[in-house]
Amino acid sequence: MSENHPHVLIFPYPAQGHMLPLLNFTHQLVNNGVAITILVTPKNLPILDPLLSRNPSIKTLVWPFPSHPSIPAGVENVKDLPANGFRSMMYNLGKLRDPILEWFRNHPSPPSAIISDMFLGFTHEIATQLGIRRYVFSTSGALALSVVYSLWREMPKRKDPNDENETFHFPNIPNSPKFPFWQLSPIYQSYVEGDPSSEFIRECYLADIASHGIVFNTFMELENVYLDYLMKDLGHNRVWSVGPVLPPGEDDVSGQSNRACSSSVLASEILAWLDKCEDHSVVYVCFGSQAVLTNKQMEELTIALDKSGVKFILSAKRATKGYASNDYGVIPSWFEEKVAGRGLVVRDWAPQVLILKHQAIGAFLTHCGWNSTLESLIAGVPMLTWPMGADQFANANLLVDEHEVAIRACEGAQTVPNSDELSKLLSEAVQGNKVEERRLRASEIRKVAINGIKEGGNSFKDLAAFVKHLRGEATKSKCETNF
Numbered sequence: 357m358s359e360n361h362p363h364v365l366i367f368p369y370p371a372q373g374h375m376l377p378l379l380n381f382t383h384q385l386v387n388n389g390v391a392i393t394i395l396v397t398p399k400n401l402p403i404l405d406p407l408l409s410r411n412p413s414i415k416t417l418v419w420p421f422p423s424h425p426s427i428p429a430g431v432e433n434v435k436d437l438p439a440n441g442f443r444s445m446m447y448n449l450g451k452l453r454d455p456i457l458e459w460f461r462n463h464p465s466p467p468s469a470i471i472s473d474m475f476l477g478f479t480h481e482i483a484t485q486l487g488i489r490r491y492v493f494s495t496s497g498a499l500a501l502s503v504v505y506s507l508w509r510e511m512p513k514r515k516d517p518n519d520e521n522e523t524f525h526f527p528n529i530p531n532s533p534k535f536p537f538w539q540l541s542p543i544y545q546s547y548v549e550g551d552p553s554s555e556f557i558r559e560c561y562l563a564d565i566a567s568h569g570i571v572f573n574t575f576m577e578l579e580n581v582y583l584d585y586l587m588k589d590l591g592h593n594r595v596w597s598v599g600p601v602l603p604p605g606e607d608d609v610s611g612q613s614n615r616a617c618s619s620s621v622l623a624s625e626i627l628a629w630l631d632k633c634e635d636h637s638v639v640y641v642c643f644g645s646q647a648v649l650t651n652k653q654m655e656e657l658t659i660a661l662d663k664s665g666v667k668f669i670l671s672a673k674r675a676t677k678g679y680a681s682n683d684y685g686v687i688p689s690w691f692e693e694k695v696a697g698r699g700l701v702v703r704d705w706a707p708q709v710l711i712l713k714h715q716a717i718g719a720f721l722t723h724c725g726w727n728s729t730l731e732s733l734i735a736g737v738p739m740l741t742w743p744m745g746a747d748q749f750a751n752a753n754l755l756v757d758e759h760e761v762a763i764r765a766c767e768g769a770q771t772v773p774n775s776d777e778l779s780k781l782l783s784e785a786v787q788g789n790k791v792e793e794r795r796l797r798a799s800e801i802r803k804v805a806i807n808g809i810k811e812g813g814n815s816f817k818d819l820a821a822f823v824k825h826l827r828g829e830a831t832k833s834k835c836e837t838n839f
């Protein structure tokens with residue numbers, strides 16, 4: 357490796373919502389002259405195909421997946437595990453520490469830095485042992501990460517361990533966010549003092565905080581105050597916001613987000629259907645790559661979609677190996693025939709980025725995963741929020757309270773919405789009297805997001821500054837951040 361062409365080990369966390377943004381970021385690094393080795397386990401290798409075919413210089417390091425009693429044989433990606441699978445996956449991947457160290461030590465010209473997902477804090481220790489730097493890639497926004505870091509550092513406890521509604525305040529974070537216990541990170545909620553996997557996860561978060569720097573898939577105009585706060589909180593300014601990180605060739609129907617998983621309806625058919633709809637008339641409904649609705653939630657949602665009379669696309673994940681198939685993800689048998697012509701059901705995987713960009717889309721009913729949030733914003737589409745876990749409650753607050761580009765629809769992974777209320781909200785989202793205001797704000801954010809990633813924009817500059825930093829040419833200074 358030379359300083360002009362630094363060599364970096366990229367280690368993504370095996371969940372769709374984590375891998376895709378880091379792989380897109382990796383593409384940008386390659387474009388900027390960074391040599392890359394990327395670490396995955398065998399079953400995740402196909403997800404790299406689009407990246408590798410675009411960037412043949414990338415080397416892969418394919419490591420056997422360590423076994424774990426609660427991860428079924430053959431499963432190597434969180435998308436095939438139930439929601440709490442994040443925890444066991446984090447713990448399990450920690451078993452790769454020694455093999456990675458050995459690989460580095462035996463490599464004739466090993467990487468000079470590690471960029472790994474925010475769930476792979478143990479890689480900081482590897483970097484420390486090797487005398488190199490580890491950077492966190494945050495697939496969450498800066499508000500959500502500020503809350504998570506505060507939790508794992510302070511370890512606040514409930515006064516009454518049975519009170520799910522006890523409020524947790526974060527007065528040091530701008531706008532003093534507060535959440536009831538049940539809305540805190542589920543990984544934090546399930547922490548048990550002294551339990552090896554809980555303690556390992558806490559150490560991972562503390563290692564994230566201690567890492568050399570953080571690269572965020574966010575943009576300054578969206579989260580300025582939180583990025584600023586984090587720099588002060590971390591005590592250094594090695595915080596780069598390079599988002600929204602988009603898939604290369606945004607307009608490519610066969611692009612990364614579409615090819616990584618199969619879909620029951622072709623992207624071209626979906627686009628042809630949207631072409632026939634009026635501008636801003638369709639509600640797109642999707643809850644990311646992880647969440648699968650219970651049958652009761654799906655029933656109320658489908659009744660609401662039917663009653664509302666709105667046009668819609670429903671991306672519905674089927675129950676995967678981790679879910680009881682009779683209780684999850686079943687679309688009522690009457691539904692598709694009843695709404696034929698007015699609604700489209702896409703099973704498993706919808707080409708979300710393409711759908712959101714279509715002018716027929718008027719609103720997005722989303723669980724507020726950070727990627728969905730950014731994809732909606734870059735498309736200028738206002739949202740209806742139904743946060744279910746992880747960082748999603750913080751993201752929903754950011755969208756509803758701070759940027760006013762969304763309205764609340766429902767809250768909670770187990771909550772069953774009332775179909776009458778939801779049906780009103782669905783029609784309000786495309787026909788209500790505040791629609792224009794929300795659309796205007798969404799289109800303003802879209803403009804700043806797009807300008808930010810263009811030459812001269814803040815995210816563009818931060819990407820350049822980060823690459824320079826990797827080359828050892830510059831350390832980012834406050835004035836580069838425009839604060």
Ligand SMILES: O=c1ccn([C@@H]2O[C@H](COP(=O)(O)OP(=O)(O)O[C@H]3O[C@H](CO)[C@@H](O)[C@H](O)[C@H]3O)[C@@H](O)[C@H]2O)c(=O)[nH]1
Pocket residue numbers: 371372373374376495496613614642643644645646647671704705706707708709724725726727728729731745746747748
């Ligand atoms: O039918 C689908 C479903 C999902 N996607 C894509 O999959 C990604 C989903 O990511 P996200 O919206 O972030 O949701 P999750 O998959 O749930 O992501 C997990 O990871 C995110 C990043 O850390 C967190 O913000 C979320 O809370 C967490 O659940 C997005 O790029 C979507 O475009 C599709 O293209 N088609």
